[in-house]
Amino acid sequence: MNRLTATGDYIYTYAYTNDEKALCQMEMRSFFGNDTNEKIIKSRVEIDASRSPFMKERIEVLIEGETLQDIIEQAAEVDMADTTFKVIFLKINGLAEEDYVGYSGKRDVERQIGLAITGEADVHHPGVIFGLMPFAGRWYMGRYTQSEPIWFHHMKKPREYSTALSTRVARAVANIAVPNPMGVKAVDPCCGIGTVLVEALSMGIDIVGRDINPLVVEGSRENIAHFGLTGRVEMGSIAEVEMAYDVAIIDMPYNLYTHATPADQLGILKAAYPMTEKLLVVTIETMDHMIEEAGFVITDRCIAKKGLFLREIVICQKAV
Missing domain, CATH: 3.30.2130.30 (VC0802-like)
Structure with a gap:
């Protein structure tokens, strides 16, 4: 040839x-x-x-x-x-x-x-x-x-929440947070049912999950295993994370199981500061002032829609 x-x-x-x-x-x-x-x-x-x-x-x-x-x-x-x-x-x-x-x-x-x-x-x-x-x-x-729509096969999970990110949004979030996975270590310290973890792991992103709710930790582990993926999901608060990561993905808790007050949200952002240089935040309400107070600078953002439900996707870097 x-x-x-x-x-x-x-x-x-x-x-x-x-x-x-x-x-x-x-x-x-x-x-x-x-x-x-x-x-x-x-x-x-x-x-x-x-x-x-x-x-x-x-x-x-x-x-x-x-x-x-x-x-x-x-x-x-x-x-x-x-x-x-x-x-x-x-x-x-x-x-x-x-x-x-x-x-x-x-x-x-x-x-x-x-x-x-x-x-x-x-x-x-x-x-x-x-x-x-x-x-x-x-x-x-x-x-x-x-393109093979791998995300489509992840839509039916054994464990689901109605308020979880859609698989399409979760996959895009993982890509925005980690566009080039080579040598990058990521963490999802409020991982919920593991929607972002499944998408990230399926793309070869080195990511670990964490959550304070034992039920969702169990559900996240089950979802990951269901798709033949291997990933670590720990139980505990974000404040207990001791390792440093290149990027953290935080889908702010807001559902019935993990309602977070503004003080809780600020606490989560402040806890992220010592463990990561880059932060992606998914939130249903603008929290620019909290992000800045926690020591981060916003570098990009967009609105993700799911019917009438709006989420803001915000990328931040640690302030110099």
Whole structure:
């Protein structure tokens, strides 16, 4: 096979509702350092598309050009040898008008590229899938990967709370807190039923859980084990944590089992200060003054919606 060399660029496509847009954009900023109002983003940062609950697909760019003809000419130099292949023109919502191509046009482009490549096409079980799309006035083709909705399989847990974060929100929260898990140690010291823990552990994030309620500690451990994951969940208050972590995720207690007063909330934030440099807070009410009083500086935020129920997601760093 005449192997193509990756350019180092990746193109990601997204699907989200209007209610999810702000959370998705905050996740983009954590992954890539910037966001977009379009449902496509191009970056040199490599992310497994299955990590995000909003990503649909990823193209690892191998060929790019100003015109489709540029792509066809470069594709003609590819010899797949014994590896079968398939070419797909991505279905994208919200493309700029100049980039839009209709259904029959897409099938025609797929055929042209497929005929240009030397090798055997296999539409059902290809060894390699090439993705193709126009974006921002240029054409791109590369290795195509479709996101697997792993979070979806976590929706049915043995132990659940009606007020727990949805799996989609929990997965995005884990990504925002730990966009690059390499060498990062995280803690969820008010972990509740373990919704964030399950998502984080399933993505290979090194995270431990903790809660003061023995019932939810037991439930969290059961949920983690149910999905074949391995993670530690301890019982005890956040004030008893002695280890240092790179990041802490705190979904502020507010349900029937763990009602926290403002004094309790401030106490939780102050207890987080000595154990972490970075803090992600999930709260149903704005608590900027408490966060600042606890010694943190807010660096990013968004509103996550679940019907009429609103949560604020706030990222903080320890004040210098």
